Amino acid sequence: MNRRKATMRDVAMLAGVSVKTVSRVVNDEPNVSETVRTQVASAIDRLGFEKNLMASSVRRSDGRTQSIGLLVPDISNPHWGRLTREITDLLQQRRYALLTGSNDRDAEIEEGLLRAFTARQVDGLIIVPSVSETASRQRQLIADIPTVYTDGLPRTGGSDAVISDNEGGTRQAVEHLWKIGHVDIAYIGDEQFMSSAQERSYGFREAMLEHGVIPGRDRFILDIANQQSAREAAASLLKSDAPPTAIICGNNTTMLGVLHEVHARGKQDSVALIGFDDHDMASVVRPGITVIAQDEVALAQTIVDRLLRRLDEPASSHQGETVRVPVSLISRGSGEITPRSQARPRDAPISSGRRLPPRVATLDEEAALKPSGAND
Amino acid sequence: MNRRKATMRDVAMLAGVSVKTVSRVVNDEPNVSETVRTQVASAIDRLGFEKNLMASSVRRSDGRTQSIGLLVPDISNPHWGRLTREITDLLQQRRYALLTGSNDRDAEIEEGLLRAFTARQVDGLIIVPSVSETASRQRQLIADIPTVYTDGLPRTGGSDAVISDNEGGTRQAVEHLWKIGHVDIAYIGDEQFMSSAQERSYGFREAMLEHGVIPGRDRFILDIANQQSAREAAASLLKSDAPPTAIICGNNTTMLGVLHEVHARGKQDSVALIGFDDHDMASVVRPGITVIAQDEVALAQTIVDRLLRRLDEPASSHQGETVRVPVSLISRGSGEITPRSQARPRDAPISSGRRLPPRVATLDEEAALKPSGAND
DNA sequence: TTGTACGCGTTATCAT
């Protein structure tokens, strides 16, 4: 048993060749005779030699380390967990290692993680932009590193972003509910500094406006950051004299909070519910939970594809692109509950929402609410 | 904007000192005057210098990289997700980076990940041993790297392991059910090559034997590797003329399969159910799901604590230890369903299980079933 | 307190 790990020198000595020849074999470079190649290969095998990627990186002209940094809000959230799983698998196939971290929506933690990544010379970054303030210091920190953003718009113009069709998702949810007669629909969404949350709330509001309903403040609840707040928001909706007939949730965390409250009040069969992000128990609960599901497999494939493409290109030869990945509505029951207590009115004012004359003020609303920075 | 990242040389030139002095400041070494220190610090700030940990590692006598590799079966499983989250947070505080990978219980994938980790000179490893065959090649690969095993027994004698009280968990589940009158209890467990699965099935069987019941083959279903198989196993239990009055599940995946089947058959109020691993919807389902919950926070703390301790010690100065972390039973309803159809018999033979005269054959059973390698 | 010389394991350059 050797104490020290074998180096190229050890291999070279055993094979009776120079270090450079070993390097050629290890890196599959041309101009090595077959005999020498097999000789070196057997020496590598005998010594259990493994290339030191640290030293390799230090010397290489491009400084590559074959490692990628992944920064998500919380890897224990199943959505990010599934995404991480898919990304690691794809990268592992291409011989990349993955450094991971959860920023918990905290700018300081995020900066610490980015420093940890850059100090280790990652070749690329995958970032979920989920802190409100992005210091220029942070942008500078990763300025020269190929980065793909996901779930949010890119922080720098040159980067790609891979994002679910958030607006389409909530629009689809509204249409789904509207078709079966709901007009008084509430939305509970995440913190609006995140573009994904903005897009989802925008999609909800737009779809409602197009049906001539302006959601009142009590039907359009935003900046809900955790399960407890979501539960409280749901409570205030449900304990009212005129509760909404349906609730749409902006993500899986808010869905859990709302779900707890709905079930605790025994309202699971009278209030329609559509969640965002799928859940492994969604079909066990009674009624099953109808959701807008993100496609983590497609997201991961697109993210990795884009990132690796960037790594092979000369820097900044490419404009930043935003790729949209479709979402899908999965019906399981909770979203198919009809508004039983109230027939669908055609002219009467609706609970707290105001009914509009068709196509009035919608354009103003659009201008006022269009998510900032959306590139179309 | 500089193209190249600043190096110690750049800082040294700007500050008008030698590279070594910069190195001293960067590494907080003594013997630097305050004036020089601040001078260097401001140069570092101006240039945005960051130490290249790759180069540092290559040169250091101990080769440290300040990075740790984490290998789990599947990071998208909430249990591993929570554990990973806690571990990353703790390591991040200590300036360590974390490399992660999911082996999917596949030996080849595992070897690829371990190679990726060792090639990057990780200082330590955290491994969930979850492949059936461990080639000596793999053991040799990580022979000199401080390693903490979790969820399973160490593969090498010198390593620590941090493991939940698996046997106690299933024992507790059996006692809980027994107290309220269940005698015909089925167990559905994971693949037995994993020591955690072995310990859980052992705990179940031991507890049953101590109550004088030998679980028949149709009450002791093992090697269930995925949700679908678990569901099928549950189906075969439930469709029988004399189904068990209670089911204990060996982990969260089997629990999901069983739960789906129980609910699909509308048996959720007649068959008691206790799961292993907590779940974020466990209290939403009706009835709520009683579980044996692992303590991911305590596990992570113990794991990181042990690993860092090892990194500071001279190698092999320490015997390998196995630390047990308590689990807790959380009552939510499904585990408190009483066996309504059948009164608790005192002498009559029980469905497929054989009732034993007190304390007969139990010792043989113990010997036959004791998990291999358990150090007591 | 500060600096010089060297080496870590690898890749790049230019020879043979």
Place this chain on the structure above:
DNA sequence: ATGATAACGCGTACAA
């Protein structure tokens, strides 16, 4: 096709 030599950015040993 193969090798000698330098260099990457940093830490170590020792001199000043």
